[in-house]
């Protein structure tokens with residue numbers, strides 16, 4: 384078995400190699416931003432034409448490195464760099480090695496930013512390119528995943544792609560129509576996914592060595608602490624619900640105020656009281672970001688209003704108590720106003736802690752790069768939250784300007800991207816060195 388003399392990792396932040404790789408990541412984020420369903424803004428929805436052009440672009444980059452690339456049945460784009468084949472002088476024994484997965488999501492919110500999701504996919508791809516360019520034989524497959532439908536904009540529920548990897552797709556979700564009445568299953572088929580073969584997407588524990596999702600922080604903590612990178616301890620719990628107030632539509636000019644059953648006034652009172660509830664509970668955030676008014680005509684009293692509730696807190700007990708209180712209050716407001724209130728749909732997602740060993744390795748890589756690692760929890764949800772319940776999963780946050788995200792002003796610096804690449808490469812080569820079979824040393828290649 385050939386031994387590779389291990390060369391100590393160098394502090395390569397200033398290296399031309401990393402600088403060029405970071406520049407290319409930034410260029411590619413710009414190119415991906417042009418793959419949009421709404422010209423003039425970043426908006427890339429599940430199985431949309433923009434997602435198709437994004438996949439074509441990312442696939443071309445993946446295949447140009449010599450990696451394999453495939454679309455799984457759920458619509459996730461998956462690149463794979465396999466260990467050297469038997470007979471290759473750098474071959475390592477464990478052909479069926481569990482994979483290191485690095486990735487994030489390729490879909491965006493409406494009028495979103497360039498980096499939420501895309502940056503994590505492109506950092507994973509850049510690491511695979513570094514492995515190829517430096518001829519580093521990793522003793523495990525390096526898999527780069529571009530998850531689909533993390534934001535849940537088109538089908539109103541997040542994490543379809545990552546939940547497919549853990550076998551958690553209820554049939555009802557496949558039947559759910561989008562705003563144009565297209566069921567998810569049909570959109571997936573048109574996109575060349577296959578709703579009848581989702582079982583093939585499921586990963587087994589033995590398939591995954593570790594999973595890392597690099598992502599912008601989407602908050603101000605790292606910037607406030609003047610830190611470029613942070614290791615994410617976990618993510619807050621998340622309650623989502625679809626609520627409905629049903630009153631009575633009527634003529635805006637002839638119905639006296641005291642006899643109205645105005646569904647939008649009820650919803651408005653609920654939304655203001657929800658804001659007051661959240662302001663009164665430390666660490667609680669509550670949002671109504673989507674409201675549907677029926678019939679939504681200027682001279683008709685709104686008869687029905689549906690709204691989406693998004694409520695988050697680090698402590699599950701506090702989150703659930705606040706959720707229950709909000710739902711009770713909505714019912715009271717409806718009764719006081721002579722309306723009907725319905726809780727149409729709810730989804731409770733517990734807070735999650737990321738894998739300590741994997742996170743520890745990330746932290747060591749940051750320290751080895753001569754940096755102070757930030758440690759923080761995530762107020763945002765991520766595909767890693769779904770996967771962390773099944774596989775050793777960690778997240779690396781990059782500082783983002785002003786903590787802004789889900790907004791066109793979302794921004795990261797090329798220097799922080801270079802730093803993230805250097806740290807992630809240290810993580811990869813340290814993991815390789817510690818998992819390579821006996822007798823095989825993996826060069827901690829300079830980059």
Ligand code: HGY
Nearest residue numbers: 533534541762763764
């Ligand atoms: O909503 C979230 O936290 C994530 O951006 N999907």
Ligand code: MN
Nearest residue numbers: 492499534789
């Ligand atoms: Mn997002």
Ligand code: MN
Nearest residue numbers: 488499500765
């Ligand atoms: Mn995201």
